[in-house]
Amino acid sequence: MFNFVIMQRNEHQKMSTKNQKKKDVSPKNDQHIKRNFLFVSRWGESLDIAHASQQEGNSVKLFIEDKASKEIGFGFVPKVPNWKKHIDWADIIIFDYTGYGKECEELRTAGKIVFGGSEYTDQLELDRNFGQDELKKHKVKILQSKEFFNFQDAITFVEKNPDAYVIKPCGETQELKQLLFVGNDDEGHDVIRVLKAYEKSWGNDFGNFQLQRKVKGVEISVSAFFNGKEFLTPINVTFEHKKLFPKELGVSTGEMGSSMFWVKDSPIFDATLKKFETTLGKKNFIGHIDINCIVNGNGIYPLEFTSRFGFPQIFIQRAGINEPIGNMLFKIASGQKFTINVKKGFQIGAFIVVPPFPFDDKKSFELFSKDSIVIFKKEIKEGIHPMHLKKINDEWLITGNTGIAVMVSGTGLTMKDAQKMMNNRIANIIVNNSYYRTDIGDRWFDDSDKLWSWGLL
Structure with a gap:
């Protein structure tokens, strides 16, 4: 357990901290309060959220664990080499990946406001067999x-x-x-x-x-934010595009882009994640959780949990959220109950990537992609989410080692409107040797008919 858990503090410090917490979590003070955000990142994926939180007026510090990713975020937000030294400074600590559950629980025990997992939710994602056993225990049908x-x-x-x-x-x-x-x-x-x-x-x-x-059907995921006691609404419904090339060709990449929308109710959510609400509260979880499923006319079949931010899901979600993302995460982490203010219609996003993505090839990355510039034809950056980038002399340069440059999002009342906005934004960007999928969102036009006929929308 960290030293701060057992650190002795005088009564004045205790009262000061207690009073500050009471002030911070009061809904009346809301987004006008400027807070200190400490982001603990495995690969640098939370740069976009950290940068957005800073632009909202908050103070931000970003730690990245992976050595090859250490340059990510330089010039965008302040970086720190050791996050534990900044625990007392932080009003909220946000963990962006699985595997930090033990640290999250210890920090919460010490009185810190934390957005992140728990040992239980880490195991749900990392141990597939445990996840399947828990689904059975919660009376969810599995493959x-x-x-x-x-x-x-x-x-x-x-x-x-x-x-x-x-x-x-x-x-x-x-x-x-x-x-x-x-x-x-x-x-x-x-x-x-x-x-x-x-x-x-x-x-x-x-x-x-x-x-x-394997079972045939529509691949779909449902997710929600959890405040430590209950799920917040609306619920997010996402359609992932995992293959490298359009029409689901090529190798699996984890993700090339997603389309989504927000709903108040979902039969898929009720049949899966909703059944975990009591357990998640008991297991000290506060954060975001997603379950990926295959659905067809015979039923709903959960595949796997993502008990953290989904990437690029969280960036596209942010495009559809009508309130400051930093303030929203603080409200969730401090246990507040509220309805998330979201846009009507659809949100969509695509990664723009460069060699050697999705493979690990240091020589190819350094030869073709390292320090390549993200060029904007017009200086409009709305809907452009920085990924594995650093900023030097106000230029966005590709760094890290994976080849993920930016995520481009779009929104609209219809899926076609969202696609049009995203494609217009992509057309404004030049990245040498880049590639991206041109069919993100197309699945909806076929999948939606099936989902309606099965009574799942």
């Missing part, structure tokens, strides 16, 4: 899956039980999104070939993984 610790056992299983399967890495390996493989062969021959290839290339270093029976 058949089986855990394996070596490739040969998995190959033998598919040979004896021919079907279409999805290969899902667990633990740290699941961060390499291109390793997730969705089989198309009803006999499982394609899955067997991929398992044999992984065995040759990874050996015993791959770790455990799941084979999950």
